[in-house]
Amino acid sequence: MSAMVVLAIASAAHATATSRADRVYPYSFAHYDCAPWDGPAIGLVLRKAATPLVTFQTLPPDTYPQVVVTLYMRHPPVNSWIALPGLGMKEGGGYLNECLQRGHCANKQGRIKFVRASDNHLDGELRIQAEGTGREIVLPFAAPILPFQAICG
Numbered sequence: 293m294s295a296m297v298v299l300a301i302a303s304a305a306h307a308t309a310t311s312r313a314d315r316v317y318p319y320s321f322a323h324y325d326c327a328p329w330d331g332p333a334i335g336l337v338l339r340k341a342a343t344p345l346v347t348f349q350t351l352p353p354d355t356y357p358q359v360v361v362t363l364y365m366r367h368p369p370v371n372s373w374i375a376l377p378g379l380g381m382k383e384g385g386g387y388l389n390e391c392l393q394r395g396h397c398a399n400k401q402g403r404i405k406f407v408r409a410s411d412n413h414l415d416g417e418l419r420i421q422a423e424g425t426g427r428e429i430v431l432p433f434a435a436p437i438l439p440f441q442a443i444c445g
Contacts, residue, residue, distance in 0.1 A: 317359055319343065320435040322414045323351060325362060326444035332366035333386075333442075336404075336414065338433055351440050359431065360389045360397075361404060361418060368406045368414070376402045388420065402428070412437050 317338035325333040338359040343352035363374065363386035376388040378401055388404075391397035406416040414435045419428040 316340070316429075317357075317431055317433075320433040321352070322435040322437045323440045323442070324366070324437070325442045327364040330444040331364060332444065334363045334365065334368060334414075336361040336363070336418075336433065336435055338418065338431055338435075351438065354391075354394065356391055356393045358391050359418065359420070360391065362386050363404070368409050370406050370409050373403045373405045376400075376404060388418075390420065 317340055319339045319342050320337060321343075322334060322336045325335040327333045339355050340357055341355045343355055361376065365386075368374065374386070376386055378387065378399055388400045388402050389397045390400050400420050402418060402420040404416060404418045406414055408415040414433070414437060416433060418431040418433060420431065421427075422429055
């Protein structure tokens with residue numbers, strides 16, 4: 293109970309430092325992927341437009357704008373922030389890209405926290421650092437894990 297009170301106070305103290313964007317990217321999905329060294333990874337995609345469902349062989353076609361997070365792990369921790377400092381290339385790390393249109397993607401810094409992680413769904417919050425302002429853009433997500441099967445190695 294005391295942890296919940298502390299969290300509420302901390303959130304209220306930072307309310308002016310974040311920009312809530314609940315519906316900026318209302319569509320999301322996750323899929324299993326491969327790290328550059330062929331280890332496990334999870335891809336999370338946040339989009340403005342809905343995309344068709346996929347089979348086990350294909351992912352939905354790209355639509356823009358979109359935010360893409362790749363984490364080099366199979367099972368993300370729950371209720372722990374994971375830093376996305378840039379182009380990280382180590383196990384347990386990852387990266388964050390914001391793509392406003394095809395061919396125009398920018399590596400961003402931020403952090404992500406999962407509040408629920410199961411074999412078929414990821415819920416949580418992504419925070420992207422807004423350049424030059426010290427603010428964070430808050431993007432909540434509820435992402436089904438698609439049946440796409442990545443074969444690593």
